[in-house]
Amino acid sequence: MAEIINHPQLLTKARQEIDRVVGSDRLVQESDAPNLPYVQAIIKETFRLHPIIPMIARKSTRECHVNGYTIPAETLLFVNMWSIGRDPNHFWPDRFVRSEVDITGQHFQLLPFGSGRRSCPGMPLALRQLPTALAAMIQCFDWKVISGVDGGDAGLVSMDERPGLTVPRAHDLVCIPVARLPNII
Numbered sequence: 001m002a003e004i005i006n007h008p009q010l011l012t013k014a015r016q017e018i019d020r021v022v023g024s025d026r027l028v029q030e031s032d033a034p035n036l037p038y039v040q041a042i043i044k045e046t047f048r049l050h051p052i053i054p055m056i057a058r059k060s061t062r063e064c065h066v067n068g069y070t071i072p073a074e075t076l077l078f079v080n081m082w083s084i085g086r087d088p089n090h091f092w093p094d095r096f097v098r099s100e101v102d103i104t105g106q107h108f109q110l111l112p113f114g115s116g117r118r119s120c121p122g123m124p125l126a127l128r129q130l131p132t133a134l135a136a137m138i139q140c141f142d143w144k145v146i147s148g149v150d151g152g153d154a155g156l157v158s159m160d161e162r163p164g165l166t167v168p169r170a171h172d173l174v175c176i177p178v179a180r181l182p183n184i185i
């Protein structure tokens, strides 16, 4: 939400998609998700730049060799997903619109739910819920920024992060939802 509030042209593009697929007489629902590729691309781009869990941890059970490095047995390893997702570091969901990159753990450049047998068991639930929740917020409301409340510049919300297990925002996202579809809310 914060990224698309700061990039109104992306919000407009997602809203045009939702208005085209869903219309303005009913609320977006789970079954609409496969028909909302741009909303899905926003979610992927958010996972890339703002992974909820920034580091994936593993322990080597035996010595192994990767790219000329020797990793001894019993070594705690951290895969820094936050850092991998920072190049390039500008928010541009279109990069995922026709991309084959998937987020279920097969493509190692984007692992928001980890990978392998210890990957996130909540992934199917999250991937069902997220597109509908995000699309409903875009479909039903305009989002008005209150300048200066969260440390952001005029008209923008701050994107500062603070350290933590889940990369929390440094400032709460504070904005005013303005209803835009009186027929359904």
Ligand code: HEM
Residues within 6 Å of the ligand: 052, 053, 056, 057, 111, 112, 113, 114, 115, 116, 117, 118, 119, 120, 121, 122, 123, 125, 126
């Ligand atoms: C957007 C939502 C979510 C994201 C991005 C996320 C991400 C992750 C990541 C990166 C891991 C570590 C995976 C690994 O080490 O390979 C993980 C583990 C886990 N997640 Fe999630 N998660 C999400 C939602 C959920 C939900 C909704 C649930 C439960 C209903 C859940 C339950 C768990 C559990 C139990 C583990 C530990 C699995 C294990 O160690 O075997 N997660 N999650």
